[in-house]
Amino acid sequence: MLNLENLLNDLRVKEIVGKIPDDKVNKITQDTREVEQGDVFICIAGSNFDGHKYAGAAVEKGAIAIVAESEINVSQSVPVIYVSDTDKAMAILANAFYGFPSNQFQLVGVTGTNGKTTISYIIESIIKGLNKRTGLIGTVGIQVNDAFFPTKNTTPDSITLQRVLRQMKEEAVDVCAMEVSSQALVKGRVWGVNFDVAVMTNLTHEHMELHHTMEEYKEAKKLLFAQLGNDYSRPTNQPKVAVLNKDDETFESYAMATAAEVISYSVKDKNSDFFATNIVYKETHTTFDLVFLNTVYPVHSNLIGEYNVSNLLAGLAAVYSLGYPLEAIIASFKDFKGVVGRMELVSQEEDIKVYVDYAHSPDAMEKVLSTVKNIANGKVISVFGCPGKRESSKRPLMAKIGVEQSDFSVMTTDESQGEDQTEIWKMMKQGIPVGQTNYAYIENRIEAIYKAVEKAEKGDVVLLLGRGHDTKYYDEEGRIYHFSDQEAALNALERRKLIKKK
Numbered sequence: 303m304l305n306l307e308n309l310l311n312d313l314r315v316k317e318i319v320g321k322i323p324d325d326k327v328n329k330i331t332q333d334t335r336e337v338e339q340g341d342v343f344i345c346i347a348g349s350n351f352d353g354h355k356y357a358g359a360a361v362e363k364g365a366i367a368i369v370a371e372s373e374i375n376v377s378q379s380v381p382v383i384y385v386s387d388t389d390k391a392m393a394i395l396a397n398a399f400y401g402f403p404s405n406q407f408q409l410v411g412v413t414g415t416n417g418k419t420t421i422s423y424i425i426e427s428i429i430k431g432l433n434k435r436t437g438l439i440g441t442v443g444i445q446v447n448d449a450f451f452p453t454k455n456t457t458p459d460s461i462t463l464q465r466v467l468r469q470m471k472e473e474a475v476d477v478c479a480m481e482v483s484s485q486a487l488v489k490g491r492v493w494g495v496n497f498d499v500a501v502m503t504n505l506t507h508e509h510m511e512l513h514h515t516m517e518e519y520k521e522a523k524k525l526l527f528a529q530l531g532n533d534y535s536r537p538t539n540q541p542k543v544a545v546l547n548k549d550d551e552t553f554e555s556y557a558m559a560t561a562a563e564v565i566s567y568s569v570k571d572k573n574s575d576f577f578a579t580n581i582v583y584k585e586t587h588t589t590f591d592l593v594f595l596n597t598v599y600p601v602h603s604n605l606i607g608e609y610n611v612s613n614l615l616a617g618l619a620a621v622y623s624l625g626y627p628l629e630a631i632i633a634s635f636k637d638f639k640g641v642v643g644r645m646e647l648v649s650q651e652e653d654i655k656v657y658v659d660y661a662h663s664p665d666a667m668e669k670v671l672s673t674v675k676n677i678a679n680g681k682v683i684s685v686f687g688c689p690g691k692r693e694s695s696k697r698p699l700m701a702k703i704g705v706e707q708s709d710f711s712v713m714t715t716d717e718s719q720g721e722d723q724t725e726i727w728k729m730m731k732q733g734i735p736v737g738q739t740n741y742a743y744i745e746n747r748i749e750a751i752y753k754a755v756e757k758a759e760k761g762d763v764v765l766l767l768g769r770g771h772d773t774k775y776y777d778e779e780g781r782i783y784h785f786s787d788q789e790a791a792l793n794a795l796e797r798r799k800l801i802k803k804k
């Protein structure tokens with residue numbers, strides 16, 4: 303355990319009011335609800351609360367020092383360490399407190415609008431297949447080897463993140479793949495994290511509630527590449543690599559922003575480093591030729607759709623950039639089954655296919671629906687809604703794509719999050735082209751799923767979009783309860799079977 307004085311060594315302090323005791327630091331925290339005797343409490347001005355107002359409560363619970371950026375009044379018994387920015391101080395202190403864990407194993411950061419989770423899982427699966435120990439951090443949760451932990455955020459706050467990275471170090475993890483959200487980059491949750499490889503998926507319309515314009519959103523994601531090891535003084539390590547998508551409009555500007563080597567991937571441009579050609583799409587799998595350094599490597603994957611070829615290229619390029627041989631990488635990932643809630647086939651025995659997918663942005667919907675349309679033998683029936691509270695400008699776009707790309711759409715709720723569902727539906731409806739009649743609106747999501755499954759005929763595909771792995775449902779009244787698209791689909795299929803028997 304570090305004592306307080308040592309912990310502060312890495313911090314640029316403006317002023318210390320009070321005397322620094324010789325105490326050991328139990329932990330650092332930004333949340334009074336977690337304070338224990340011996341903790342250092344960091345005041346964060348958040349979107350709901352100002353942590354500076356909680357400093358007194360932290361001292362009462364046993365905090366031995368407070369880190370603040372604006373003036374606070376606490377009893378003279380503990381020192382107040384003033385800094386210019388407590389978010390940054392938190393990232394610095396967390397890194398130091400947990401012993402700079404990201405320097406001690408390989409770390410891949412994955413950012414972009416869609417595909418982060420899928421690529422992280424692809425990387426994890428490859429590394430496991432190479433008999434190495436793995437870590438995973440992202441929307442679905444945190445995984446340290448085979449132990450799973452739920453999370454609140456895609457990318458946790460800097461204290462949680464450094465604690466988890468430390469745990470990974472202690473559990474001898476060789477490679478961790480982590481999703482880095484644009485919000486995390488803007489909030490500095492990954493400041494000081496020593497990524498070896500950074501991967502860009504794509505940038506499309508999403509999160510305007512947080513970033514306001516596409517330009518701001520693009521700048522936010524760029525930070526991961528701009529911050530990637532701007533330091534060439536590690537001759538014994540693998541060089542840092544930015545794995546960039548040549549099919550995405552961010553390619554040029556992100557390549558310019560990074561000091562790291564760039565490895566490009568593409569399904570369109572044969573001049574990219576990792577290029578997929580001769581792609582064959584089947585209902586259950588995809589094959590393609592990977593061209594790398596003038597050599598052709600045949601690849602077989604259980605994932606479907608062009609967007610997943612792109613995800614696979616990114617995953618392969620990322621692990622290659624860590625220093626593993628390409629033949630071994632390709633051999634190791636061929637059994638990868640996909641990610642929970644991402645084109646997850648719920649039932650195979652039926653004469654119809656029902657998939658659960660996490661598409662909740664216009665681009666993801668477009669990609670998934672067009673993929674399924676191209677390989678399905680029958681009609682495509684989609685079920686989707688738009689979440690409340692989060693960004694609203696995507697609602698008409700999603701409704702338009704849904705009805706245009708499906709033979710029939712059942713539109714419904716998707717976590718109204720306390721927002722009036724009628725208003726959400728009103729906005730969705732604005733996007734439906736005049737004259738389009740291939741849809742229904744059923745507010746209750748279970749009933750919507752039942753309707754879609756009931757409507758499906760032999761050979762049809764039903765796609766339940768937007769919820770993916772998520773089983774925590776936050777409804778219009780602000781209640782949170784368990785809801786699973788997978789479970790609803792199985793019940794609907796059971797009922798369909800009974801109806802057909804009659």
Ligand SMILES: CC(=O)N[C@H]1[C@@H](OP(=O)(O)OP(=O)(O)OC[C@H]2O[C@@H](n3ccc(=O)[nH]c3=O)[C@H](O)[C@@H]2O)O[C@H](CO)[C@@H](O)[C@@H]1O[C@H](C)C(=O)N[C@@H](C)C(=O)N[C@H](CCC(=O)O)C(=O)O
Pocket residue numbers: 332333334335345346347348349350351352353356454455456457458459460483484485486489512
């Ligand atoms: C808007 C936003 O980014 N919020 C994040 C932020 O919370 P906040 O700023 O609202 O904090 P706050 O609740 O106002 O509290 C301020 C401070 O007072 C402290 N406090 C508060 C109450 C109290 O009793 N005692 C106390 O000490 C809090 O611990 C905190 O330090 O800091 C929290 C801790 O780090 C995050 O969990 C929280 O994420 C919320 C849950 C969230 O929904 N964030 C979204 C926007 C987000 O970050 N999403 C991205 C994924 C986006 C994607 O889909 O790609 C993600 O990475 O998860």
Ligand SMILES: Nc1ncnc2c1ncn2[C@@H]1O[C@H](COP(=O)(O)OP(=O)(O)OP(=O)(O)O)[C@@H](O)[C@H]1O
Pocket residue numbers: 414415416417418419420421441456481503504609610612613643644645659660661662665666667669670770
């Ligand atoms: N490369 C891609 N391009 C476009 N859409 C994609 C891509 N990969 C996945 N998708 C779609 O986006 C959905 C979410 O995929 P995934 O969870 O991998 O992305 P994510 O970036 O982690 O999303 P989130 O930030 O919301 O957690 C998938 O269910 C699929 O519909």
